[in-house]
Amino acid sequence: MVNMAPAIKFELDSLKPNHSCPNCGHQGLHIFYEVRNVPVHSCLMMPTKEQALDFPCGDVVLGFCPECGFISNVEFDTKWSAYAPNYESQQSYSPTFNKFAKFLADKWVQKYNLHDKDIVEIGCDKGDFLILLCELGNNRGVGIDPSVVPGRVQSEASDRVKFIQEYYSEKHAEYVGNFICCRHTLEHIQNTKEFVQTVRDSIGERTEIAFCLEIPDNTRVMQQMAFEDIYYEHCSYFSPGTLARLFRSCGFEVTDLYKEYGEQYLIVEAQPIPEATSDKVHPFEESVADVAKDVQYFAENIQSKLQYWKDSLSKMKAENQKVVVWGSGSKCVAFLTTLDTIDKIEYVVDINPNRHGKFIPGVGKEIMSPEFLKEYQPDKIIIMNEIYRDEIGKMLQDMGVVTELITL
Numbered sequence: 001m002v003n004m005a006p007a008i009k010f011e012l013d014s015l016k017p018n019h020s021c022p023n024c025g026h027q028g029l030h031i032f033y034e035v036r037n038v039p040v041h042s043c044l045m046m047p048t049k050e051q052a053l054d055f056p057c058g059d060v061v062l063g064f065c066p067e068c069g070f071i072s073n074v075e076f077d078t079k080w081s082a083y084a085p086n087y088e089s090q091q092s093y094s095p096t097f098n099k100f101a102k103f104l105a106d107k108w109v110q111k112y113n114l115h116d117k118d119i120v121e122i123g124c125d126k127g128d129f130l131i132l133l134c135e136l137g138n139n140r141g142v143g144i145d146p147s148v149v150p151g152r153v154q155s156e157a158s159d160r161v162k163f164i165q166e167y168y169s170e171k172h173a174e175y176v177g178n179f180i181c182c183r184h185t186l187e188h189i190q191n192t193k194e195f196v197q198t199v200r201d202s203i204g205e206r207t208e209i210a211f212c213l214e215i216p217d218n219t220r221v222m223q224q225m226a227f228e229d230i231y232y233e234h235c236s237y238f239s240p241g242t243l244a245r246l247f248r249s250c251g252f253e254v255t256d257l258y259k260e261y262g263e264q265y266l267i268v269e270a271q272p273i274p275e276a277t278s279d280k281v282h283p284f285e286e287s288v289a290d291v292a293k294d295v296q297y298f299a300e301n302i303q304s305k306l307q308y309w310k311d312s313l314s315k316m317k318a319e320n321q322k323v324v325v326w327g328s329g330s331k332c333v334a335f336l337t338t339l340d341t342i343d344k345i346e347y348v349v350d351i352n353p354n355r356h357g358k359f360i361p362g363v364g365k366e367i368m369s370p371e372f373l374k375e376y377q378p379d380k381i382i383i384m385n386e387i388y389r390d391e392i393g394k395m396l397q398d399m400g401v402v403t404e405l406i407t408l
């Protein structure tokens with residue numbers, strides 16, 4: 001493998017020689033963070049409180065690879081990778097999110113001249129983004145995802161899009177088209193190298209086909225100690241350099257690498273190359289030693305941040321304040337289970353109507369509609385993602401709800 005920094009010395013005394021890196025095969029990961037007994041899924045909606053509380057649990061134990069900079073949950077068990085139609089992670093109910101999806105789709109349609117083309121999306125969720133790409137450029141689409149619900153997204157482009165309710169594998173090699181994208185999927189996959197290599201193998205010699213992939217950026221998670229972004233379904237965590245090195249090792253050249261969505265998302269754009277490996281390093285890549293520094297900072301400071309939140313929530317409870325969490329997805333589950341403070345919060349609200357009246361796995365709270373706040377009039381609302389602060393503030397104002405907004 002080229003451009004791979006040599007194994008670096010990591011100051012935490014935490015080397016576990018038994019664990020090997022799923023991203024590069026290096027033997028020996030440094031364990032730096034543990035959260036035991038958390039639900040193995042955050043977005044599978046439960047019909048009753050009992051079923052939600054009985055939900056299976058697993059452990060998050062993060063290991064850092066000193067060879068490639070990859071971070072993975074070494075306790076992750078692929079048997080829990082069950083994504084079904086009741087997996088509700090659709091974010092297209094938020095105008096902020098839709099604006100970003102439209103921006104990205106416009107950008108790719110223009111840049112890759114996606115007009116009257118065939119587009120493949122691996123891990124298309126309910127299909128919103130793929131349908132958007134097909135609407136914008138009169139394209140045809142194939143979306144592969146076990147949680148897809150054909151017909152969920154209404155569009156004039158629907159009849160040009162085929163959905164396959166399966167996990168992506170080498171058997172889908174026939175679906176390559178003119179452009180391949182994959183958003184917020186790789187972080188759910190344990191064997192990251194095998195996945196990217198499968199995509200590369202499916203492309204074969206058609207080196208004009210671009211592959212664009214988006215995932216959460218873990219640099220921010222480490223530097224801001226964003227513990228709400230560490231949960232069981234996410235077994236794989238990437239910084240820009242680690243992602244770029246993976247793509248190169250699988251026969252791609254990295255043509256662009258950047259962050260979007262308030263620096264939360266990391267996007268790589270890549271082109272397959274005939275040679276085994278590209279030697280073109282993107283200026284946005286950091287070294288493995290840089291990642292090690294971020295991991296070290298996180299490991300040394302995270303416990304005091306967790307303690308701050310535990311104390312704050314206990315104080316609010318003791319003062320009988322009505323505290324609501326806004327956002328019922330993975331960040332909410334991670335926030336409440338990591339802190340072990342489920343009893344400090346009475347209600348969780350969400351704007352996704354498919355979630356209302358359902359119960360959150362492991363947390364057991366019923367998900368309420370924002371309308372509920374008109375009657376409840378909370379003292380404080382804790383927002384799980386700061387990027388929605390203005391959108392939420394406006395909704396509350398329109399509903400006549402006066403409250404304090406807190407971000408993590």
Ligand SMILES: [Zn+2]
Nearest residue numbers: 021024065068
């Ligand atoms: Zn590695």
